[in-house]
Amino acid sequence: xxxxxxxxxxxxxxxxxxxxxxxxxxxxxxxxxxxxxxxxxxxxxxxxxxxxxxxxxxxxxxxxxxxxxxxxxxxxxxxxxxxxxxxxxxxxxxxxxxxxxxxxxxxxxxxxxx
Amino acid sequence: xxxxxxxxxxxxxxxxxxxxxxxxxxxxxxxxxxxxxxxxxxxxxxxxxxxxxxxxxxxxxxxxxxxxxxxxxxxxxxxxxxxxxxxxxxxxxxxxxxxxxxxxxxxxxxxxxx
Numbered sequence: 001x002x003x004x005x006x007x008x009x010x011x012x013x014x015x016x017x018x019x020x021x022x023x024x025x026x027x028x029x030x031x032x033x034x035x036x037x038x039x040x041x042x043x044x045x046x047x048x049x050x051x052x053x054x055x056x057x058x059x060x061x062x063x064x065x066x067x068x069x070x071x072x073x074x075x076x077x078x079x080x081x082x083x084x085x086x087x088x089x090x091x092x093x094x095x096x097x098x099x100x101x102x103x104x105x106x107x108x109x110x111x112x113x114x
Numbered sequence: 115x116x117x118x119x120x121x122x123x124x125x126x127x128x129x130x131x132x133x134x135x136x137x138x139x140x141x142x143x144x145x146x147x148x149x150x151x152x153x154x155x156x157x158x159x160x161x162x163x164x165x166x167x168x169x170x171x172x173x174x175x176x177x178x179x180x181x182x183x184x185x186x187x188x189x190x191x192x193x194x195x196x197x198x199x200x201x202x203x204x205x206x207x208x209x210x211x212x213x214x215x216x217x218x219x220x221x222x223x224x225x226x227x228x
Binding site: 004006040041042043044045090092102103104105106107108110 | 118148160203
């Protein structure tokens with residue numbers, strides 16, 4: 001079945017460590033996105049990519065990095081520079097670039113900093 | 115400032131009853147409005163997407179309305195079921211120069227009791 005796969009579902013990190021969240025899609029979508037979700041707040045855009053080898057910062061990119069070497073894959077690295085990384089992270093994709101099409105979300109990855 | 119406000123923050127209803135969730139926005143220039151359903155610990159799933167010219171749109175027991183003049187939308191759930199328990203997120207798309215920017219509401223948490 002077509003969809004978006006995020007892994008791991010749960011991740012624990014010690015302070016000072018970098019961690020990478022995986023996002024893979026087989027929907028043949030051009031655009032992919034990373035969002036952060038915190039309790040009581042709307043989703044906030046971290047990074048997005050409209051085509052391979054190109055990506056743009058979202059509203060809260062500081063402390064995060066991404067790559068888009070393949071159309072299907074858009075991994076997110078949470079670096080030690082991110083001061084408050086504990087959150088629920090959602091990857092999404094769409095047909096059109098820059099949110100013109102319907103967004104399809106993965107199941108999310110919950111990161112907890114110990 | 116582009117904002118999306120949802121009310122109530124949370125709601126408890128009995129199975130079989132109807133309910134209406136509200137979404138007010140100040141996003142401009144308006145492109146479209148979306149409602150998503152997010153089960154606990156899962157990714158959001160699209161319910162409806164409405165453009166400026168659409169006043170009402172249904173998806174099974176879910177009916178969304180849009181009043182672009184007053185910048186208000188509602189999501190009506192008919193004959194609620196236990197599986198309707200979830201967070202419902204209103205998302206408004208602003209038609210910016212570089213593409214569409216999505217502004218997410220914080221969501222309304224609905225709990226359906228038997």
